[in-house]
């Protein structure tokens with residue numbers, strides 16, 4: 001183990017505080033931010049490092065990551081996933097209850113996962129629990145054990161041991177979640193089997209097999225149940241642009257219905273993907289340019305709340321990239337999931353290059369709001385006194401091309417290979433420790449395992 005960090009300060013022309021960007025020094029004492037000061041106010045005797053033009057933002061909080069350990073560690077594991085996170089300025093990840101084995105649907109499975117993660121993580125890690133048919137009685141104890149949220153699928157998850165929930169399962173879970181103030185995170189597609197049964201030869205077939213209607217039916221059900229139970233529901237990975245209107249109206253009605261989209265829906269569009277291989281396969285599928293435009297608009301309007309990577313890798317053979325037709329792959333059998341844990345910030349920042357958006361706004365999307373979603377907002381997500389010293393130091397002007405072999409997740413596959421992005425992470429600090437420094441990981445796996453803050457019980 002490294003020695004505990006000391007009292008030191010990092011200065012820059014661009015320190016991203018909740019109140020705006022200012023030229024300042026972040027004074028760090030041990031694991032916490034002691035103060036944000038002007039440079040001249042730093043107490044004498046404290047070493048100040050001047051980072052010049054580099055941006056100092058709160059570390060990214062990614063509430064949607066599939067680590068897959070234990071049980072499917074050959075897909076991805078805590079060591080490699082959190083290395084990728086650190087390299088991307090991500091200081092906290094929340095692991096999804098699948099695709100590990102066992103899936104996190106009981107407290108015993110949660111403890112097994114925590115044991116597997118212990119001592120391997122380069123950033124801080126929290127855990128979501130899972131809702132599946134028959135385990136609604138477990139939710140109370142999963143929440144007591146500190147899960148950050150509860151995930152459910154309204155369609156096949158791709159894993160037999162994590163079956164889909166229907167309206168009955170949601171109705172069993174929502175009163176508990178409303179009372180405890182813990183969000184239900186939902187994969188919102190209701191898949192009608194006959195539409196999903198055709199041959200799958202290319203991206204267009206995949207897109208047509210998962211029409212917007214699947215998302216629309218799921219979101220309509222969730223909005224209705226949210227109004228009925230007043231339970232926090234967070235729709236994950238929204239792909240359809242027009243469906244953002246549901247979230248606009250839910251917010252107008254004061255409902256606790258929130259929504260995430262993912263970097264791939266903000267970066268790619270179906271028009272580019274006719275000949276794409278299954279690296280691009282995910283559900284819901286990446287939709288049209290017009291959807292992408294409306295997702296950005298909803299983000300800028302405050303209708304979309306968070307951006308999660310939905311990092312969901314698998315071994316190369318499971319992506320079936322090697323079909324006889326060059327570039328097309330075997331879409332039918334390929335695993336659906338996109339690996340991109342370390343690219344969220346430069347993807348989003350590149351997408352914003354034609355918009356006048358402040359660093360403060362980006363920090364709300366990527367840090368403050370997701371921290372609040374998962375009940376970590378008393379410690380994480382802001383550069384403010386008393387908060388964990390979780391910092392992302394980055395060059396906002398640097399443009400660069402992704403080379404998959406430079407990424408840190410387990411299997412070197414990503415649809416972003418060769419993509420030109422903007423903004424490059426130089427350093428990442430987790431609780432005052434320098435965990436990533438321009439290609440190096442000097443602190444080692446010093447990440448902690450997190451539990452959601454004591455959830456309230458209004459009963």
Ligand SMILES: [Zn+2]
Pocket residue numbers: 064066096310312
């Ligand atoms: Zn996911």
